[in-house]
Amino acid sequence: MIRSKLLLYLTIALLFFHLMSSFLVTTNALVFSLMLTALIDKKIGYKLKTFFCSKDFWVLVSLFLIFVVSVFYSTDAKQGWKVIELRLSLLLFPIIYGVAPLSKNQVQLVFKTFISLVCLIPLVGILTQWGKYMDTGDSGWFYNDNIVQYVGKQAVYFAMYVNIALVGLFYFWYNDKLNKLEKMISVVVLVFLIVSQYLLASRTSILTMALLIASFVALLILNKINRKQTLMLLGVLALFVVGLVAFFPKVLKRFDSITHVEFQFDNTNPINHFNGEIKKENWNGLNTRIALWTCAMDEIKKRPLFGTGIGDVQDDLMKNYNEKNFIFAIQSNYNCHDQYLDVMLSNGIVGLAVFLFLLIYLIIKAIKEKNGILLGLIIVFSIACLTENVLGRNQGVVLMSLLTSVLVFRTKEQIT
Numbered sequence: 001m002i003r004s005k006l007l008l009y010l011t012i013a014l015l016f017f018h019l020m021s022s023f024l025v026t027t028n029a030l031v032f033s034l035m036l037t038a039l040i041d042k043k044i045g046y047k048l049k050t051f052f053c054s055k056d057f058w059v060l061v062s063l064f065l066i067f068v069v070s071v072f073y074s075t076d077a078k079q080g081w082k083v084i085e086l087r088l089s090l091l092l093f094p095i096i097y098g099v100a101p102l103s104k105n106q107v108q109l110v111f112k113t114f115i116s117l118v119c120l121i122p123l124v125g126i127l128t129q130w131g132k133y134m135d136t137g138d139s140g141w142f143y144n145d146n147i148v149q150y151v152g153k154q155a156v157y158f159a160m161y162v163n164i165a166l167v168g169l170f171y172f173w174y175n176d177k178l179n180k181l182e183k184m185i186s187v188v189v190l191v192f193l194i195v196s197q198y199l200l201a202s203r204t205s206i207l208t209m210a211l212l213i214a215s216f217v218a219l220l221i222l223n224k225i226n227r228k229q230t231l232m233l234l235g236v237l238a239l240f241v242v243g244l245v246a247f248f249p250k251v252l253k254r255f256d257s258i259t260h261v262e263f264q265f266d267n268t269n270p271i272n273h274f275n276g277e278i279k280k281e282n283w284n285g286l287n288t289r290i291a292l293w294t295c296a297m298d299e300i301k302k303r304p305l306f307g308t309g310i311g312d313v314q315d316d317l318m319k320n321y322n323e324k325n326f327i328f329a330i331q332s333n334y335n336c337h338d339q340y341l342d343v344m345l346s347n348g349i350v351g352l353a354v355f356l357f358l359l360i361y362l363i364i365k366a367i368k369e370k371n372g373i374l375l376g377l378i379i380v381f382s383i384a385c386l387t388e389n390v391l392g393r394n395q396g397v398v399l400m401s402l403l404t405s406v407l408v409f410r411t412k413e414q415i416t
Contacts (some may be wrong), residue, residue, distance in 0.1 A: 003037060009108045010034050011406070014114050018398055019117045019161070022152025027398065031092060036208070038100040055410055059361050062354050064090035066347050070310040080311025080368060087391055089398045093405035101409040108177060110406060111168040111373060113309070118165040119189050122147045122196040144201045147354040154240050157395040159205030160384045162197045163212060166404065169193070169374030170216045174372070204387045208380060213237070263287040283328055289337050289387060295320040296336035300344045308350035314388060316345070335392055339385035342392065362404070374407040 002079060014030040021057050041047065051057060070082035104108065125147030132141045141145070148158045170192060172178050178186055186277070197209050217234070258281050271283040278284075299308065299316045308316050317336060322331045328334075343351045359382055366375035381390065383402055390396035 003041075004106070007034065007038050007100055008102060008109065010037060011102070011402075014402070015110065015114055016117060017135050018155075019114075019121060020151050022394075024159070024394065027394070028260060031096075033088070034096050036093060038096045041099075045239050046100070047099050051095075054098060057094055057098050058366075059358055060094040060405065061091050063343075063351075063358055064088075064353050066351050068279055069308050070307060070351070073306070073311075074309030074311030076311040076315060078308060078311070079315075082376075083313075084206070089401040090391075093401045093412065094409070097405040097409040101411050102406055103411045106345065107406055107410050108172075112172075113163075114403075115165045115168050115189065117303070118161045119192055119196070121153075122149055122162075122199070123192065124201075125150060126230050128203075133265075143199055147196075147199060152321055153395055154393075155200040156202045156205070156388055156395065157390075159197060159202035160380060160388075161201040161206050161392070161399065162193055162200065162398070163205055163380045163384075163398075166190075166193055166197075166209060166212050167380060168373055170212065171372045171376070192242075204383065208383045210337045211383075212376070218302070228340075260416055261287050261290060262282055263290060263291050265326040268327050271328070288328070288334075291326060291343060292334055294338050295326065296338065296341040296345060300341065300348070303348060305348045307344060310346040313342065313345045320335060328355070335389045337387055337389060339388065339390050339392075342389045362408070371407060374404070377403055377407065 010030055010033055014027065014034065017026045017030060064087060067090075071077055071084060074080040101321055113160065124141055128150060129141040129146055133139060146157045148155060169186060173183075173186065193212075194209070195290075197206060217237070267281070267283060269279070269282045271285070271288060299320055302308075313416070316335075318330065318333070320326075320333075326387060336345065338353060340355065343355045347354070359378060362378045363375060365371070367380065377400075384390050388396070390400065
């Protein structure tokens with residue numbers, strides 16, 4: 001019992017320090033403490049023997065294992081091991097929570113903590129930007145990276161966190177897991193999470209949020225509320241959206257700019273910014289990615305089956321950028337901004353097959369076990385991977401592997 005509580009407290013501490021700062025030393029120390037707590041057990045030999053026979057474990061670590069294999073055929077093995085070190089949580093968290101799973105109530109507490117932190121961080125960020133807004137009169141201080149940069153996070157990754165928090169909140173609502181006070185607070189939290197997502201101005205995440213809300217409303221209509229309540233709910237949502245657009249119009253510029261999909265690799269113009277004038281001749285979020293994806297596909301075609309090796313991915317991309325005189329990508333040292341293409345670059349079609357199998361396996365598992373949070377988590381992650389290398393930064397890989405492992409290896413009690 002004491003060990004179980006210690007694991008819970010360490011998990012919550014890890015969430016707190018990982019979200020509230022960018023200091024890897026603290027994160028690494030907490031992961032090491034979790035590992036020690038999980039493995040120091042009189043029955044650890046038996047548990048490990050049983051655990052290593054678990055299909056869930058081998059599926060979860062399969063992606064990490066193929067990354068390790070690709071180091072051995074990378075030209076730059078040193079860089080390959082650096083990437084493996086970055087993605088080590090893909091192995092460590094399945095071991096930690098597989099050997100010492102959290103209980104149903106503990107998992108719920110972890111997600112309530114996560115939702116609270118994801119709500120608190122942009123709130124503090126907005127308050128810290130207020131002084132700059134008052135000095136300059138520029139409302140751009142309330143948008144994008146500005147409201148989360150004080151904790152060392154990028155808006156695109158924090159926007160993914162917000163969607164995961166919404167998944168958790170919808171789960172608690174739908175399954176009546178909140179008391180009266182929590183329900184009252186959760187309404188405010190929902191409103192603020194939606195506002196935060198809008199201000200973070202990540203197009204993919206905003207569209208994902210719309211999908212999550214639409215799915216949740218559809219579930220309510222089918223199972224929880226009548227026609228009158230449905231009309232009222234849809235009316236409130238419509239008014240809320242109109243209000244957001246009216247008070248924060250700059251976010252729409254993020255969508256205006258992606259109507260221009262044409263590009264030239266040698267274009268030296270900057271990327272369009274929501275706080276500036278949108279110009280057709282500038283780069284934007286969509287045509288930049290199309291150009292990056294074009295370069296990535298060129299490299300994938302050279303080694304389609306097994307890829308180039310995880311240590312050579314960025315070097316090969318940079319060579320391709322230079323060949324095409326893709327000045328903007330060279331100056332920014334861009335990755336391919338698509339996790340599926342990134343896996344194909346490092347591990348080829350074989351790697352992509354493993355990655356897709358992992359995602360499909362988790363989705364099927366979530367549906368079979370009626371694990372709504374796991375299902376929502378994987379959907380959010382899968383969509384985010386279309387436009388970002390989520391596993392390429394600590395902001396992405398640590399949180400996703402942590403939450404996935406917590407949910408997959410929870411105790412046999414059902415979450416629902």
